[in-house]
Amino acid sequence: MDRSLDQLRRRLLIQCRPSQADTAAEIADAHDGGLVLTGAEPEAIVRRLRRRGFGGPILCDADRYSGKRRVSAGRGIRPAWCRRQHDLGLIAVTDSGYLATGNWPGLRTILRAASKQRGPVIAMLPLAARWFFKRPVVEAMARELNAYGVPVAVALEHAGDPFGTQYVVRHFLHLLRTTTVPVLLLRSDVSAIGALCHGAHAAAIGTTSALRHFHPVTPHGRPRPPGVSVFIRHLLSHHRLDTCETVFADTPDTSQFWLCDCVVCDGATPARLRAAGDPATVALRHSLHSQFLLHHELFHRPRTHEQLASAWHENCSHALFLHHQVAEHVDHWRTPLNVRSWYAVTDDPLQRATIPRQPTDRALPSPQPSE
Structure with a gap:
C-alpha cells in the first residue's frame, strides 16, 4: 500500500x-x-x-x-x-x-x-x-x-x-x-x-x-425535505428538530439517552437547537460532532476486527431497542431501514464465539448495551 x-x-x-x-x-x-x-x-x-x-x-x-x-x-x-x-x-x-x-x-x-x-x-x-x-x-x-x-x-x-x-x-x-x-x-x-x-x-x-448518497436521475428532481434534522446518537439516525421535541417530551424513561455531550449541546438535548438564531448551521455542527464522538468511542483504543464488528452490532441493537421504545409513545414512528439492515445482516462475532447459536427473533434486540 x-x-x-x-x-x-x-x-x-x-x-x-x-x-x-x-x-x-x-x-x-x-x-x-x-x-x-x-x-x-x-x-x-x-x-x-x-x-x-x-x-x-x-x-x-x-x-x-x-x-x-x-x-x-x-x-x-x-x-x-x-x-x-x-x-x-x-x-x-x-x-x-x-x-x-x-x-x-x-x-x-x-x-x-x-x-x-x-x-x-x-x-x-x-x-x-x-x-x-x-x-x-x-x-x-x-x-x-x-x-x-x-x-x-x-x-x-x-x-x-x-x-x-x-x-x-x-x-x-x-x-x-x-x-x-x-x-x-x-x-x-x-x-x-x-x-x-x-x-x-x-x-x-x-x-x-x-x-449521503446520490440519487437516480428523475425528470422532476427531488423535493427538499422540510425542516431541520439532527443526528441523535443513541438512535443512530437523523430526525427533525420538531420531532425531537415530541420524542424527548414523551419518553421520560429514556431521557438519559437524549442528552448530548458534543460541544454544541454541552450536555443538553439537541431539541434546544431549534431556538438558535441559525438552526440549520448549529444542527449541522451538532450532527457532525456527535458522529465523530461515536467514531472516537469505537476507535480511540486499539481493537481487533472482531471487537469493532461486535461494538457496532451492539450499537445497532441498542438503537433498535430505543426505536421500539419511542414507537410505543409516538404515533407513526418509523425505525430507519439502515439500522434494521445492519442489525439483521450482521451479528456479534464475540458472542458467536462463546455462546452456542440459538434461534432468535431479529426484531427483538437486547434492551441495553453491556458496559
Missing part, C-alpha cells in the same frame, strides 16, 4: 460542498478527521484550508457521476484532474462517470486508467446499488479490483438510503472481505462508521442528504 494512504486508515471524513468547507474543516480538525471536497474547482479552497492550518487529509470528488448532466463511466477519466490534485499535494481521486448496473467495460475503463496514473490515485466508483444485489456479481467485481490493484472509493446511487437494503449491507461487507486493495466509502451517513468497523479503509459522512 502507498504510504500516503496510511493517513486515511480508519479515518472518518466529512463530505461537503465548497460553501461548507470552513465549518467542516474546523470540526474535522477537532476530531483528527478529514475532508472530501465535492466540486470541480477545489484549488482555492484547499490552499485556503492549508494556509489556515488544516493538516488533515483532503480528497476531491469531482462529482461527474450525479445529476442530470452526469457522464457515463465509459467516458473514462481525465488525467489532468489527477495532476491538479497531485499539484496540491493530495492523493488523487479519479473523476469517474456513473457506473450503471452491469457496466463492466466502464468499470474496467476506470480501473485501467487509474492504474496508469503517476502518484497515489484512488479510483472513484460511483455504483448503482443494484451492483450489490447478487453475491457472484460482487465476487466478480472484487476479482477485477484485485487484478488492477488500485485503491477504490465507492459511492452508491439509491432513491433512499442504500444501506437501508439488506443486500447492499450484506454484499458491500462481502466486497470488503474479498478485496486486497483499500476500499473507501464516500457519500454516506452513519453507515460510514459501520463500514469502518467492518474493514473499510476510510469513510465519509455527508453534510446534506444529497451528499
